[in-house]
Amino acid sequence: MKIAVLGTGMVGDTIGSKLIELGHEVRMGSRTANNEKAQAFVSKNGDKASAGTFADAAAFGEIIFNCTAGGGSIEALNMAGIEHLNGKILIDIANPLDFSKGAPPSLIPSLSNTNSLGEEIQKTFPSLKVVKTLNTMWCGLMVNPGMLNNGDHTNFISGNDAEAKQKVKSILNTFGWKNENFLDLGDISAARGTESVLPVWLRIWSATQNGAFNFKVVS
Amino acid sequence: MKIAVLGTGMVGDTIGSKLIELGHEVRMGSRTANNEKAQAFVSKNGDKASAGTFADAAAFGEIIFNCTAGGGSIEALNMAGIEHLNGKILIDIANPLDFSKGAPPSLIPSLSNTNSLGEEIQKTFPSLKVVKTLNTMWCGLMVNPGMLNNGDHTNFISGNDAEAKQKVKSILNTFGWKNENFLDLGDISAARGTESVLPVWLRIWSATQNGAFNFKVVS
Numbered sequence: 001m002k003i004a005v006l007g008t009g010m011v012g013d014t015i016g017s018k019l020i021e022l023g024h025e026v027r028m029g030s031r032t033a034n035n036e037k038a039q040a041f042v043s044k045n046g047d048k049a050s051a052g053t054f055a056d057a058a059a060f061g062e063i064i065f066n067c068t069a070g071g072g073s074i075e076a077l078n079m080a081g082i083e084h085l086n087g088k089i090l091i092d093i094a095n096p097l098d099f100s101k102g103a104p105p106s107l108i109p110s111l112s113n114t115n116s117l118g119e120e121i122q123k124t125f126p127s128l129k130v131v132k133t134l135n136t137m138w139c140g141l142m143v144n145p146g147m148l149n150n151g152d153h154t155n156f157i158s159g160n161d162a163e164a165k166q167k168v169k170s171i172l173n174t175f176g177w178k179n180e181n182f183l184d185l186g187d188i189s190a191a192r193g194t195e196s197v198l199p200v201w202l203r204i205w206s207a208t209q210n211g212a213f214n215f216k217v218v219s
Numbered sequence: 220m221k222i223a224v225l226g227t228g229m230v231g232d233t234i235g236s237k238l239i240e241l242g243h244e245v246r247m248g249s250r251t252a253n254n255e256k257a258q259a260f261v262s263k264n265g266d267k268a269s270a271g272t273f274a275d276a277a278a279f280g281e282i283i284f285n286c287t288a289g290g291g292s293i294e295a296l297n298m299a300g301i302e303h304l305n306g307k308i309l310i311d312i313a314n315p316l317d318f319s320k321g322a323p324p325s326l327i328p329s330l331s332n333t334n335s336l337g338e339e340i341q342k343t344f345p346s347l348k349v350v351k352t353l354n355t356m357w358c359g360l361m362v363n364p365g366m367l368n369n370g371d372h373t374n375f376i377s378g379n380d381a382e383a384k385q386k387v388k389s390i391l392n393t394f395g396w397k398n399e400n401f402l403d404l405g406d407i408s409a410a411r412g413t414e415s416v417l418p419v420w421l422r423i424w425s426a427t428q429n430g431a432f433n434f435k436v437v438s
Contacts, residue, residue, distance in 0.1 A: 106332045106411075113325045113332070113418075149437045156419070185422045192325075193422035196415045199332075200375070203404045203412035204436060213438035218368045219429060 004029055004061025006054055006076055008037035011093060011139045012067035018143035020045045022174055029057025029080065058084035063091065063171075070096035070117045070195075071108055074124055082125065089129045089164045091171075092118050092191075093142070095198050104202040107195065118191025122160065129164035132191040133157040133172070136201065138211040145176045145214075153214040154183050158190035183217060223248055223280025225273055225295055227256035230312060230358045231286035237362035239264045241393050248276025248299065277303035282310070282390075289315035289336045289414075290327055293343055301344065308348045308383045310390075311337050311410075312361070314417050323421040326414065337410025341379065348383035351410040352376040352391070355420065357430040364395045364433075372433040373402050377409035402436060 005016040006029045016026045027050045028038045038051035050060070058064060058080035068076045073094050077085065096111035111117045118132040134142045136156060145151040155177055159165050169182055185193060197215070205211050224235040225248045235245045246269045247257045257270035269279070277283060277299035287295045292313050296304065315330035330336045337351040353361045355375060364370040374396055378384050388401055404412060416434070424430050 101333055109328075109332065113328065114320055153437045158422075183423065183426065185419075185426045190422045190426075193419035196418040199415040200404075200412035203377075203409045204402065207402070207404045207409075208438065210438060213436050216435045216437045217423060217432055218372045218435045219427065219432035 001025070002027070002060055002062050004057040004064040005067055006030075006057060006064060006080065007067035007069070007094075008035050008041065009067065009069070011142075012065070013037070013041055014139040014143055015065050015067055015093070016041055016049070017045055018175060020048045024048065026050070027052055027057040027060040029054040029076075031076075031079070054080040055084055058088075061088070063089045063167075066090055066092045066094050066121070068094055070094040070111065071098070073117060073121060077121065077125060082127070085125055086127045087129075089131060089161075089167060090121065090125075091134070091168055092121060092130055092132045093134045095135050095195050097198065104199075104206065107198065112195065113192070116189070116191035116195050118158070118188050118195070122188045129159065129161040130188055131157065131159035131161075131164050131168045132188060132194060133168060136194050136197040137214045141212060141214055143175050145181070148212065148214060149216065151176055151178055152181060153216040155181055156183050156185055156190070156194045158185045158188055158194065160187050220244070221246070221279055221281050223276040223283040224286055225249075225276060225283060225299065226286035226288070226313075227254050227260065228286065228288070230361075231284070232256070232260055233358040233362055234284050234286055234312070235260055235268070236264055237394060239267045243267065245269070246271055246276040246279040248273040248295075250295075250298070273299040274303055277307075280307070282308045282386075285309055285311045285313050285340070287313055289313040289330065290317070292336060292340060296340065296344060296347075301346070304344055305346045306348070308350060308386060309340065309344075310353070310387055311340060311349050311351045312353045314354050314414050316417065323418075323425065326417065331414060332411070335408070335410035335414050337377070337407045337414070341407045348378065348380040349407055350376065350378035350380075350383050350387045351407060351413060352387060355413050355416040356433045360431060360433055362394050364400070367431065367433060368435065370395055370397055371400060372435040374400055375402050375404055375409070375413045377404045377407055377413065379406050
């Protein structure tokens with residue numbers, strides 16, 4: 001499949017590299033066509049990797065991963081262009097972290113509590129099929145769930161389109177996620193819940209000095 | 220031990236009844252001395268149970284459980300009176316839920332994100348030793364962790380006073396909590412993290428129609 005990865009940070013690099021390992025073609029998008037980290041991603045991953053602007057990547061991808069910083073996601077999608085987003089699935093991994101008030105980051109007030117980044121993207125681009133998932137864990141674990149507890153821990157998923165969620169689950173199955181470890185929380189407003197996991201995630205990370213953990217919902 | 224339970228809701232009733240079952244004397248505090256739910260608690264639990272105002276209960280208790288609604292906790296503690304709180308441990312189970320904006324509840328803006336109820340209580344009553352714990356789960360599970368996964372799931376704890384946290388752990392051990400299932404997140408500012416669990420907790424509860432679940436941190 002042709003897949004767009006928006007964002008050149010650690011999350012985008014990890015997701016993009018895994019997709020190429022699985023045989024997909026990946027175009028990494030960023031603000032400029034010659035982003036250094038995107039070039040490094042291409043060098044590392046060979047022929048199936050390419051890089052370009054957000055618009056180049058979105059035009060290329062049949063499906064889009066949002067791996068941008070949450071505070072810049074709406075702007076990045078605007079730069080991608082509505083004509084390149086229409087009708088596509090957007091897998092939204094981003095979190096609306098606010099680094100302006102010191103460490104650990106808090107959540108951007110306008111995108112949390114009674115709103116969320118996932119919802120804001122869905123409202124701003126109604127033709128996108130936004131699926132929120134993977135955003136509650138370290139990126140190394142997103143693409144290799146089996147590294148912990150034989151893969152037995154929880155990945156939350158939400159979105160308004162049932163078919164789109166099913167399609168995303170199928171892709172994540174190829175990362176190693178088992179169907180019994182998805183917890184479907186309903187429509188995209190559930191992103192208010194999963195994005196609110198970040199504050200406790202950051203405290204656990206700080207207390208344990210180890211990002212390779214996840215939550216398992218035990219019932 | 221003589222223990223105060225502030226609040227007459229389901230959480231206060233569950234905690235108070237468990238403490239009496241374990242042999243403690245419990246005084247349940249509320250806004251008025253003749254609260255009906257507090258009277259029912261006394262009738263049900265016999266001689267070791269008593270009820271009174273927030274001040275009556277705080278004066279009685281060597282240790283205090285805050286089981287009030289989060290939005291009313293500071294007022295309840297003001298009514299309890301600083302002279303009855305001085306130097307005591309307050310086990311803060313409350314969450315700053317905001318029911319004013321519809322269901323599911325959000326968090327009270329002034330008590331979340333860059334603040335928390337736990338911190339606000341600690342700032343307002345510096346002589347209290349505030350320990351935040353148990354607030355990320357259904358009350359039935361607080362007093363009976365063994366009902367799920369042989370008790371193997373996570374109870375977060377935070378607070379500024381190490382000795383107070385140790386004392387609280389000892390009490391929770393008698394509820395069935397094993398030491399390896401406490402996750403100490405550091406000082407009371409970590410309450411920002413654990414109180415932020417509520418939005419995802421509420422979404423899981425809504426999606427599964429079952430409150431008898433907890434998070435286990437897998438690493």
